[in-house]
Amino acid sequence: MHGHALALWMYGRLPGLRAAPHPVPKVHRLIGMVDFLFSVLIAQQCIIAYGVSLTGTREALHSLAGCFLYGAVLAKAVVVRHRRWPGWALPLAGGALVTVIALVWYSAAFWYLDGYRAPGL
Incomplete structure (x- = not known):
């Protein structure tokens, strides 16, 4: 959920807020990468256990x-x-x-x- 809010902020879609500061896109990518890596671990366990x-x-x-x-x-x-x-x-x-x-x-x-x-x- 935090990643979506950061994306909205980066694209200027949050009312009342100025453009996101420079570190926000990097934080957004980092959160996405962590989410992706966790999903790969979960998918691996599901495939091994259930196929x-x-x-x-x-x-x-x-x-x-x-x-x-x-x-x-x-x-x-x-x-x-x-x-x-x-x-x-x-x-x-x-x-x-x-x-x-x-x-x-x-x-x-x-x-x-x-x-x-x-x-x-």
């Missing part, structure tokens, strides 16, 4: 969303680094990434916290 499972709706959603997660991360990184993309590309890539993260969370953490059930799964 890719398409046997049930929840398992299939979680497995496929977990696979698409790294494609969405790569797409967002490419769009951020190459300034020649149209203006809608970054919100689209960021929205895709947030959607995939939400699907992974919904099909695992929310499902678990809701007593092994989630609406629609």
Whole structure:
């Protein structure tokens, strides 16, 4: 969540605040890198323990969303680094990434916290 607030600040999208100071983009990248590295460790454990499972709706959603997660991360990184993309590309890539993260969370953490059930799964 902190990374998103920093990104909004960097792009001047937070009302009442001036442009972000110079260290903010570096902090934003560092938070993103730490998040990415933690997600790789978690994904490794999931793959070792469970593999890719398409046997049930929840398992299939979680497995496929977990696979698409790294494609969405790569797409967002490419769009951020190459300034020649149209203006809608970054919100689209960021929205895709947030959607995939939400699907992974919904099909695992929310499902678990809701007593092994989630609406629609």
